[in-house]
Amino acid sequence: MASAKKAVKAAKPAKLKQKSASLPSKKSSGKPADKSATKPARTGRKGAPDVANADPxxxxxxxxxxxxxxxxxxxxxxxxxxxxxxxxxxxxxxxxxxxxxxxxxxxxxxxxxxxxxxxxxxxxxxxxxxxxxxxxxxxxxKSQPMLSRDEEALAVSIALVDDRVREKLSLGDSPQMTMHYWGRTPTEIAYSRRSAAVVFGRNDGHASLVAVVDLLDNQVTQVVPAELW
Structure with a gap:
């Protein structure tokens, strides 16, 4: 009986060893498989608008x-x-x-x-x-947009009929260009009012006179020689 009990006791470690063999080994288990690898790659954001199909x-x-x-x-x-x-x-x-x-x-x-x-x-x-x-x-x-074509034409017509401008124009002088103008000092009317500068000169491109037109009251506020402008 004693020998039989000893045999049973000796068999227990073998049984535990057999169970441990059935368990997964920590060294051989490694990291779990990447789940993202099984997912299909995204082809694009779902529902994204196609700009290429815009109405031309x-x-x-x-x-x-x-x-x-x-x-x-x-x-x-x-x-x-x-x-x-x-x-x-x-x-x-x-x-x-x-x-x-x-x-x-x-x-x-x-x-x-x-x-x-x-x-x-x-x-x-x-x-x-x-x-x-x-x-x-x-x-x-309160910003100042560019002059419209109507405003440019209006400024030229106002400058051409002004007596001070007509007196200082030389023979052959004509309007060369019209540009948006802001006054440089607060004392000028064009500093706070929408104005245009009409440049007069000869056909060869030489400017001779500049007339500043107040587009709000439709009048010439300044007549300046081009060399002093």
């Missing part, structure tokens, strides 16, 4: 009818009721505007309208949605 006609110049609709929509906006009522404003430009997706206005026919309100001395920069017939964006600032 959105970049076409505005037709006269579209430009008129954009200006009408802008002047009917309640935020610009005072400008439309007084009527002292100039349209600087009307041009097509295109925005990229995912903007909510992507794919809409848009028009950008820039105008200068003389009564309030402010610049109006607006985006008009021609499809919806609304002003989608409106920005009112």
């Amino acid at each position: 006609t959105l970049f076409d110049p505005l037709t006269p009818g579209e430009a008129a609709d954009a200006l009408r929509t802008l002047t009917e906006d309640r935020r610009l009721s005072s400008m439309a009522k007084v009527g002292r404003y100039r349209v600087i430009c009307t041009e097509p505007l295109v925005v990229k997706p995912p903007h909510w206005m992507a794919g809409h026919r848009l028009a950008r309208v820039v105008a200068y309100d003389y009564a309030a001395d402010r610049c109006v920069d607006a985006c008009v949605d021609l499809d919806a017939g609304v002003v989608a964006h409106l920005e009112l600032t």
Whole structure:
């Protein structure tokens, strides 16, 4: 009996050794397999808009009818009721505007309208949605946009009929160019009012006289020889 018990006791370590052999070895287990390797590679962001499929006609110049609709929509906006009522404003430009997706206005026919309100001395920069017939964006600032062609022509016509300008013009002098002008000192009227400088000279390019025109009151405020300008 004693020998049988000893045999049983001797068999226990063998049984434990057999169990330990069935367990995975720490050295041979290694790191678990990378789960990302089994996932398919992403081909792109889901639902990303395709800009290449944009309508090319959105970049076409505005037709006269579209430009008129954009200006009408802008002047009917309640935020610009005072400008439309007084009527002292100039349209600087009307041009097509295109925005990229995912903007909510992507794919809409848009028009950008820039105008200068003389009564309030402010610049109006607006985006008009021609499809919806609304002003989608409106920005009112004290900035000075470039002169429109109408403003340039008006400045030349005012300078040509001014007596001081006519007295100082030499034979053969004519308007060479018209540019937007700001006064350099606060004492000048052009420092705080929208003005244009009309440069007179000969056909050979030699400037002789500069006339500063106040576009708000339509009058010449300065007549300066070109060499002193």
